[in-house]
Amino acid sequence: MAAGGRVELGFVEEAPAWRLLSRYFPSKVGGRPAWLGQARLPVPEELRCGCCQQPCAFLLQVYAPVSGRTDCFHRTLFLFCCRNPVCYSPSDNRCFRVFRNQLPRKNDTYSYDPPPEEPPLEGPTCVDLQLQSGVPLCRVCGCLGPKTCARCHKAHYCSKDHQVLDWKAGHKQYCSIQSDHSDVALPDHKFLFPEYEIVIEPEEVEYKEEMQEDVDSSVNTKTCTDATAAAVSGMQLECLNEEELEAMAKHETKEDKVFEEFKKRIALEPEQILRYCAGGDPIWISSEKVPQEKEILNCPCGAKRIFEFQVMPQLLNYLKADSLDESIDWGTLVAYTCSEHCSCENKYTEEFMWKQDFLCT
Ligand SMILES: [Zn+2]
Ligand SMILES: [Zn+2]
Ligand SMILES: [Zn+2]
Ligand SMILES: [Zn+2]
Structure with a gap:
């Protein structure tokens, strides 16, 4: 991702599952998050919708390192959203959560050299249900899973909500079976969005x-x-x-x-689902509800937040593939991130999201 001035566009593409693993540093839509840093992930409370308090679903992630910053050699932004259509009322940004995480080139998790452009020879070939450190992730959403099924002690969840969802979707049948359940395919909880790679191209001159x-x-x-x-x-x-x-x-x-x-x-590029231009300007779909500078909250470190990327309405066409949500909706989603790329001790740091709607006239 280039910074300053030039706009880069994101398009969705089908990709083999291995290419969307954390170690390939993907930009992607849907499925489970491909976490970057393995420590200090967002806790379940941080991933709840600010309106209905249900767990948000992973919407997309953008790999966006910052050149010239050794602590941002790897850097990814993660966007989550509520699946409940009633939370998408106009002038309400609370159904979105966006997080930033970054790592230096030399770190405990990933090799110093870039990964080869080929399927991995060992290790999991699709997103795993635990971090490399062994920390369990929720079977439904792929976020931290600190809760454990009290009967089998093998299934992990972020919340009671997702435990109930998994129980109904099939865990009821497998819970009592004496095995590690690794041979049982994960059921479709109808919670995750369809998974795609995001391919980035510069906007034509x-x-x-x-x-x-x-x-x-x-x-x-x-x-x-x-x-x-x-x-x-x-x-x-x-x-x-x-x-x-x-x-x-x-x-x-x-x-x-x-x-x-x-x-x-x-x-000019009707299929674009993402526009990226760190420190640039978003394009607005309406003259209503353009944020004032004071409405874009500063980072907890004290620095100003600046525009980094926006999600376009075209993405909705791909999310509806599973026909679960008829009406989650937006005009455009605009992400503002810390202009200082503060590290916050390698924590996943929450950033600021602004939703603009189509104006109904
Ligand atoms: Zn909600
Ligand atoms: Zn969950
Ligand atoms: Zn169980
Ligand atoms: Zn900051």
């Missing part, structure tokens, strides 16, 4: 010229809007008559323009 034209035309429009104001305030304008001014005011509302610009920009 031609766009710049096109946008330049666009900026020019919006300057013209602005002049006309100023002209409208001038006309209203009683000044005489010869270039436009009243009817023309009237028509213009109707057609060129600010809202239309923001949405038109959004559509125009994504039309």
